[in-house]
Amino acid sequence: xxxxxxxxxxxxxxVGDRVTITCRASQGISSYLAWYQQKxxxxxxxxxxxxxxxxxxxxxxxxxxGSGTEFTLTISSLQPEDFATYYCQQLNSPPAFGQGxxxxxx
Amino acid sequence: EVQLVESGGGLVQxxxxxxxxxxxxxxxxxxxxxxWVRQAxxxxxxxxxxxxxxxxxxxxxxxxxxxxxxxRDNSKNTLYLQxxxxxxxxxxxxxxxxxxxxxAPYYFDYWGQGTLVTVSS
Numbered sequence: 294x295x296x297x298x299x300x301x302x303x304x305x306x307x308v309g310d311r312v313t314i315t316c317r318a319s320q321g322i323s324s325y326l327a328w329y330q331q332k333x334x335x336x337x338x339x340x341x342x343x344x345x346x347x348x349x350x351x352x353x354x355x356x357x358x359g360s361g362t363e364f365t366l367t368i369s370s371l372q373p374e375d376f377a378t379y380y381c382q383q384l385n386s387p388p389a390f391g392q393g394x395x396x397x398x399x
Numbered sequence: 400e401v402q403l404v405e406s407g408g409g410l411v412q413x414x415x416x417x418x419x420x421x422x423x424x425x426x427x428x429x430x431x432x433x434x435w436v437r438q439a440x441x442x443x444x445x446x447x448x449x450x451x452x453x454x455x456x457x458x459x460x461x462x463x464x465x466x467x468x469x470x471r472d473n474s475k476n477t478l479y480l481q482x483x484x485x486x487x488x489x490x491x492x493x494x495x496x497x498x499x500x501x502x503a504p505y506y507f508d509y510w511g512q513g514t515l516v517t518v519s520s
Contacts, residue, residue: 294461325503327507329507331444336494336510336511336512336513337494337510338510339499339506339507339508342499342502342506343502343503343506348508380443382444384503384505384506387458387460387461388434388446388449388505389445389446390443390446391443392443393443393444
């Protein structure tokens with residue numbers, strides 16, 4: 294099975310900061326990767342799919358890049374509503390999620 | 400508007416059984432493969448199972464294979480997860496999830512609110 298490792302697991306940032314989260318796959322997964330945002334007590338929300346395609350309605354400050362085994366999620370200017378936990382997900386069988394990256398207010 | 404509403408969670412003893420339901424509306428249910436994803440308290444997300452739109456194909460995580468059964472009733476727009484031989488490590492919030500249209504079956508654009516399953520004596 295393909296494993297995903299996110300880094301960092303936790304980051305502290307300020308409003309307006311540029312934030313980058315990395316997701317590494319144990320094997321190549323082409324561009325079959327998604328990013329989700331989850332707030333406490335809520336279901337995950339799809340942000341990015343196919344590694345770099347912005348889901349409808351998601352602010353353009355979110356962007357994704359990468360292919361193969363290394364991927365990044367970038368938030369260009371962190372907003373108060375962006376403090377949450379972020380997960381990457383690969384689509385190979387079986388589909389799997391990274392362990393999550395919690396973004397907290399500095 | 401797409402809606403997914405899970406039900407059926409609760410407290411069950413180890414070795415017991417539970418059936419979860421997910422009532423879907425706002426889209427052509429039979430056209431979509433559907434999945435269950437769970438999240439243990441304070442932990443990350445784990446894909447559990449998926450079923451094709453017709454119900455003819457099913458897929459399971461190794462952690463639940465042989466114990467859980469996914470099914471669907473397209474006439475009722477409802478997805479099910481029958482969970483048998485439950486273990487403490489199955490304790491989690493269980494979400495049903497719908498994929499994006501016309502893309503890969505595991506990019507989930509809609510999720511239910513989740514239903515909590517607690518396995519404890």
